[in-house]
Amino acid sequence: MEANRQRWKAFGWFTLRLSAFALFCAAVYFSEPWRAVPAHWNPWHPLSLDDPMSPVTNWKLAQxxxxPAACLDVLQSADAEMLDYLPLDDYTPVTGCPLSNVVRIRRSNVAFNAPFTVTCPLAVRWVMFESQQLQPLALGHFGTRVARIEHFGSFACRNIYHRASGRRSQHATASAFDIAAFRLDDGTEANVLRHWDDEDAPARAAFLRDVHDAACGYFGTVLGPDYNQPHANHFHVDTSGMGFCR
Known part of the structure; x- marks a missing residue:
């Protein structure tokens, strides 16, 4: 008899605790505390081009x-002044280098020396970097904005460093972009080859180094003149890796 009473008592306590836990879960669900979490820290909130970079933002970008459909949805949220682009069907411009999930960029908030094709995820990262870092850095260093970017292209069906064998370059999938120079509204040019270590143009050198460092927070891999001689004249940015920055 006593044993049964103890079992019912234990069962009662278990039921009470279970009910209290259920009430707690219901309170959490209906109060929706996650709505108070900033969008760039909320993994359930859709990615926005205005989101500051955070580990969660970077995770969303990786997805x-x-x-491809979600990526294009993000790009479509950009207004015409922020980005002029054309979504492309998957195709193979060169045998052995098929392209998928790519767009053709004609201009953004800056003009380019030529249109270029990149993967949609790289385009999203570029738009975010340009508005959140590149233009503010230009205003901070020179009091004016970047008007034009000189680049060496994006797609190239080749192995790394043009070697006859070895792994493919990120350029082979249009997942990389090489930037040679920035021209400002007032005509000032910051050229990677000429000004990276130019003691006679310290403002341009400082701007280039800040741009390089800021890019490391937005792209998987960023390479510049301090990496090796082949990158002496440009910044290479791509979506591979996990923050390799040299």
Whole structure:
């Protein structure tokens, strides 16, 4: 008899605790505390081009590689002044180098020396970097904005460093972009080859180094003149890796 009473008592306590836990879960669910979490820290909130970079933002950007429709949805949120682009069907411009989830960029908030084709995820990262870092850095260093970018292109069906064998370059999938120079509204040019270590143009050198360092927070890999001689004249940015910055 006493044993049964103890079992019912234990069962009662268990039921009470279970009910209290259920009430707690219901309170959490209906109060929706996650709505108070900033969007760039909320993994359930859709990615926005205005989101500051955070580990969660970077995670959302990484998901775009396998979700072309979602990536295009993000790009479509950009107004015409922020980005002029054309979504492209998957195609193979050169045998052995098929392209998928790519767009053709004609201009953004800056003009380019030529249109270029990049993967949609790289385009999203570029738009965010340009508005959140590049233009503010130009205003901070020179009091004016970047008007034009000189680049060496994006797609090239080749192995790394043009070697006859070895792994493919990120350029072979249009997942990389090489930047040679920035021209400002007032005509000032910051050229990677000429001004990276130019003691006679310290403002331009400082701007280039700040741009390089800021890019490291937005792209998987960023390479510049301090990496090796082949990158002496440009910044290479791509979506591979996990923050390799040299």
């Amino acid at each position: 775009l590689k396998n979700d």
